[in-house]
Amino acid sequence: MKRLLILTLLFSNICGCSFYSFSPKGRSTINNIAIERFKNSTAEFGLEDKMTDQIIDALIADGNLKIVPIENAEAVLSGILTLYERKPYNPDENDQVESYSIRMLFNIQMTDRTDNKTIWKDNINRIGIYNLETETEEDGQARAIKLLVDDIVEKTTKSW
Numbered sequence: 209m210k211r212l213l214i215l216t217l218l219f220s221n222i223c224g225c226s227f228y229s230f231s232p233k234g235r236s237t238i239n240n241i242a243i244e245r246f247k248n249s250t251a252e253f254g255l256e257d258k259m260t261d262q263i264i265d266a267l268i269a270d271g272n273l274k275i276v277p278i279e280n281a282e283a284v285l286s287g288i289l290t291l292y293e294r295k296p297y298n299p300d301e302n303d304q305v306e307s308y309s310i311r312m313l314f315n316i317q318m319t320d321r322t323d324n325k326t327i328w329k330d331n332i333n334r335i336g337i338y339n340l341e342t343e344t345e346e347d348g349q350a351r352a353i354k355l356l357v358d359d360i361v362e363k364t365t366k367s368w
Contacts, residue, residue: 238320238327240274241267241364242281246314250292255349259289259314262357272365283327285364287316290331294345297337310336310348316360332359 243264248256263285267273278284291313296305312334318327336351338344 238273238282240276240281241283241285241318242276242278243267244278244284244286246286247288249288249290252289252292255292255312255353256289258349258353259287259356262353263360266357266361267364270361270365278321281321284319284321285316285360286319287314287360289314291333294348305340307337307339308345308348310338310345310352312336312349312352312356314356314360316363318364328363330363332356332363334359 243260246256246260264275267275273283289312291311293309293311295309295311297307297309299305314332315329316332317329319325320327334352334355336348336353336355338348338351
């Protein structure tokens with residue numbers, strides 16, 4: 209009886225763990241994706257190109273989806289930078305500002321090309337902080353972009 213119980217537990221453990229997916233719906237049927245050049249509705253020039261390039265690099269590094277031209281893609285990732293803010297961050301007791309925050313908001317969408325349905329859509333908002341004395345605004349931008357890219361890659365490859 210003890211042997212039968214052990215075998216039953218072992219069998220159920222093996223069967224129960226034989227499939228795992230990050231996708232809540234199971235295995236994804238999408239193997240490749242096209243990345244449209246992001247758009248920018250703010251006055252901050254060039255951030256859309258940095259985002260697009262870094263997302264492509266991150267998806268290549270991730271390896272879950274192959275990057276292909278749009279005409280060959282099963283899905284398309286597109287987005288628009290809708291907000292860019294630079295604000296003082298944590299002024300001291302004398303209202304002296306030592307650091308600033310860069311806040312960026314991107315509207316991102318992933319669309320299935322076979323039926324033109326939205327797979328996911330989100331407004332992703334991230335902040336990059338930089339020290340005014342030792343860093344530049346570009347350092348804050350780079351931090352915000354890194355966080356945005358991490359979120360977008362996670363959502364694109366594992367969350368749907």
